Amino acid sequence: MSDLIVLTFDTEEEAGNVREAIHREQKQDLVSLDDSAVVVRDKHGKIHVKNELDRGVKIGAVGGGVLGLLIAGIFFPFAGILIGVLGGMGVGALANLGVQKKFVKEVSDKLEPGTSAIFLIVRHANAAAVVAALKPYKGEIYQSTLDTEDEETLRRVLKDRTE
Numbered sequence: 001m002s003d004l005i006v007l008t009f010d011t012e013e014e015a016g017n018v019r020e021a022i023h024r025e026q027k028q029d030l031v032s033l034d035d036s037a038v039v040v041r042d043k044h045g046k047i048h049v050k051n052e053l054d055r056g057v058k059i060g061a062v063g064g065g066v067l068g069l070l071i072a073g074i075f076f077p078f079a080g081i082l083i084g085v086l087g088g089m090g091v092g093a094l095a096n097l098g099v100q101k102k103f104v105k106e107v108s109d110k111l112e113p114g115t116s117a118i119f120l121i122v123r124h125a126n127a128a129a130v131v132a133a134l135k136p137y138k139g140e141i142y143q144s145t146l147d148t149e150d151e152e153t154l155r156r157v158l159k160d161r162t163e
Contacts, residue, residue: 030126
């Protein structure tokens with residue numbers, strides 16, 4: 001089961017910096033995400049969303065591509081792959097593994113100008129690695145599905161910023 005974690009920050013850059021820190025942990029297989037999105041409300045109040053392709057769409061695209069190749073491989077290999085990938089992406093998007101756009105909009109509307117938020121859907125993570133990755137950042141938990149103990153640890157880490 002995946003956990004949803006939404007963190008907010010007092011600067012425009014902080015959520016993007018946290019995403020990069022989590023991405024480094026992903027490369028070392030210490031964190032596995034189903035989806036993530038960074039939302040920034042610039043100082044003029046304009047919303048910017050950087051959403052990564054969610055896991056369901058990726059899985060659907062690969063599976064659909066393989067299926068398309070098998071079905072049309074002999075007669076129309078390129079068209080078969082293309083149709084399979086597009087169909088698989090659609091099926092993957094319907095699997096709803098990612099961050100819901102409606103929820104992103106709700107949180108975005110509540111951000112003050114010059115602030116940011118990050119949405120993470122975490123499949124599994126090494127807790128010590130996440131704590132170490134987040135220590136340099138100061139933020140607040142907006143919402144989470146973590147158990148009480150893990151959420152309290154995360155609150156403490158985000159409050160007690162280390163430079």
